[in-house]
Amino acid sequence: MTKTLHLMVAGVLLSLGLGTGSALAGQSLAGAWAFHVSGTKPCTVTLSSDADGGRGHITSGADCPGGLLAVSHWHRIGRSLELSGNADSLVAVLEQSKHGYRGTLVDGGRKITLTRSMGTGKAS
Numbered sequence: 317m318t319k320t321l322h323l324m325v326a327g328v329l330l331s332l333g334l335g336t337g338s339a340l341a342g343q344s345l346a347g348a349w350a351f352h353v354s355g356t357k358p359c360t361v362t363l364s365s366d367a368d369g370g371r372g373h374i375t376s377g378a379d380c381p382g383g384l385l386a387v388s389h390w391h392r393i394g395r396s397l398e399l400s401g402n403a404d405s406l407v408a409v410l411e412q413s414k415h416g417y418r419g420t421l422v423d424g425g426r427k428i429t430l431t432r433s434m435g436t437g438k439a440s
Contacts, residue, residue, distance in 0.1 A: 349433050351429075360433050
C-alpha cells in the first residue's frame with residue numbers, strides 16, 4: 317500500500333513539473349507580442365487565433381520595420397511556432413522558451429524572439 321502511494325505522489329509531482337514547463341503550449345497566443353529580429357528594435361505585433369487557437373494571423377504595428385510585412389500567419393505545432401508569409405512560405409521556426417519563443421529566420425539566419433508585450437512594444 318505504501319509503495320502504491322509513493323508511486324501516485326511521484327506521478328503527480330512529475331505531471332506538475334511537466335505542466336509548468338509547457339505553460340505556453342496550453343495558452344492562447346492571441347494578443348500583443350514584442351517581435352525582435354537581431355539588429356533591429358523590437359516592435360509590436362498582434363496575433364489573432366482561429367477557432368481552435370492553433371493557428372492564425374499576424375498584424376504588425378506601426379512601430380515594425382517594413383520587412384516584417386512578409387510575416388502574415390502563425391501556426392503552433394507542439395512547442396514550436398512556425399511563421400509564414402501570404403503564400404505559405406516558411407519565414408521562421410521558433411521554439412518555446414521561458415519567456416516566449418526564440419528561433420531564426422529561414423532566409424539569413426538572424427535571431428528572432430517573440431515575447432508577451434504589455435502594449436508598449438517592449439518585451440515583458
